[in-house]
Amino acid sequence: MVLMATGKPLVETEIPTPQPATGEVLVEVMACGVCRTDLHVVDGELPDPRLPLVPGHQIVGRVAVDGERFKVAERVGVPWLGWTCGECRFCRSGRENLCDHARFTGYQRDGGFAAAAVADERFCFPIPEDYPDLQAAPLLCAGLIGHRALRMAGDAERLGLYGFGASAHIVCQVALHQGRRVFAFTRADDEAAQAFARELGAEWAGDALGPAPEELDAAIVFAPVGELVPAALRAVAKGATVVCAGIHMSDLPSMPYELLWGERVLRSVANLTRADGEEFMALAPRVPVRTEVESFPLRRANEALDRLRAGKVRGAAVLVP
Numbered sequence: 195m196v197l198m199a200t201g202k203p204l205v206e207t208e209i210p211t212p213q214p215a216t217g218e219v220l221v222e223v224m225a226c227g228v229c230r231t232d233l234h235v236v237d238g239e240l241p242d243p244r245l246p247l248v249p250g251h252q253i254v255g256r257v258a259v260d261g262e263r264f265k266v267a268e269r270v271g272v273p274w275l276g277w278t279c280g281e282c283r284f285c286r287s288g289r290e291n292l293c294d295h296a297r298f299t300g301y302q303r304d305g306g307f308a309a310a311a312v313a314d315e316r317f318c319f320p321i322p323e324d325y326p327d328l329q330a331a332p333l334l335c336a337g338l339i340g341h342r343a344l345r346m347a348g349d350a351e352r353l354g355l356y357g358f359g360a361s362a363h364i365v366c367q368v369a370l371h372q373g374r375r376v377f378a379f380t381r382a383d384d385e386a387a388q389a390f391a392r393e394l395g396a397e398w399a400g401d402a403l404g405p406a407p408e409e410l411d412a413a414i415v416f417a418p419v420g421e422l423v424p425a426a427l428r429a430v431a432k433g434a435t436v437v438c439a440g441i442h443m444s445d446l447p448s449m450p451y452e453l454l455w456g457e458r459v460l461r462s463v464a465n466l467t468r469a470d471g472e473e474f475m476a477l478a479p480r481v482p483v484r485t486e487v488e489s490f491p492l493r494r495a496n497e498a499l500d501r502l503r504a505g506k507v508r509g510a511a512v513l514v515p
């Protein structure tokens with residue numbers, strides 16, 4: 195399913211099977227998660243995507259041709275971080291997620307909305323055996339980025355999650371496992387998401403723009419809505435961190451400095467490192483994280499994107515070739 199031009203639906207297209215270069219593996223795609231970032235790419239909210247482009251960066255694949263690191267039939271995950279330079283000041287200081295020259299899967303490299311994909315082996319992960327293909331796919335971005343965002347939230351006991359989609363439904367489980375208390379903030383009328391959050395163990399779920407039921411020690415904003423940032427800052431205690439986990443967000447509204455005062459910290463989380471991936475893939479089965487997925491045949495990718503855009507997906511959407 196190929197993006198020919200931003201702002202247009204994907205087009206079902208026959209393309210030649212990609213050929214792996216040295217250091218790359220060819221994988222048969224078993225499942226590929228649909229992430230909000232895919233929507234931002236398709237909708238033209240991120241600059242300069244490769245075009246035409248195969249989107250998709252939560253690929254669970256089976257190795258089709260032996261590589262150096264992975265052998266035929268092994269199951270690998272291909273995440274958003276597809277390549278880094280290894281030489282810039284960020285790469286040299288353990289911050290490859292910020293690499294000046296990074297290339298991202300399903301953005302600057304073809305991704306997994308296809309029957310086959312190639313990936314740089316060094317950036318792939320083994321998939322934990324406990325997870326079937328479909329359930330593993332959302333771990334690769336929703337899970338990884340959520341995990342990184344949760345780490346940035348520090349040891350907060352009362353955690354607010356703003357937007358309860360693919361990432362939050364995973365973070366909620368990890369946070370509870372760590373003994374935190376979870377509060378889910380959604381659109382006021384999104385009763386389905388609120389019920390889903392409560393089912394997963396959130397002790398409260400309600401209107402993101404209304405008052406929080408009690409003071410929070412940290413918040414993670416997953417929804418790409420700038421006005422949630424002052425709402426989250428208003429909800430957290432002194433010294434708390436508000437983490438923005440998305441790659442794109444509508445403009446932040448002007449707000450009184452008082453919301454930030456008291457050593458509150460506002461920060462974003464960008465991309466992932468390979469270390470995040472390894473850490474989270476080891477953690478997920480121990481929690482154990484159970485991902486809830488809505489699966490779609492690959493050729494119905496546009497429908498999956500539309501449902502995600504409309505906030506109708508329960509858990510994560512996954513495409514199956």
Ligand SMILES: [Zn+2]
Nearest residue numbers: 279282285293
């Ligand atoms: Zn670099």
Ligand SMILES: [Zn+2]
Nearest residue numbers: 229231335336
């Ligand atoms: Zn993603």
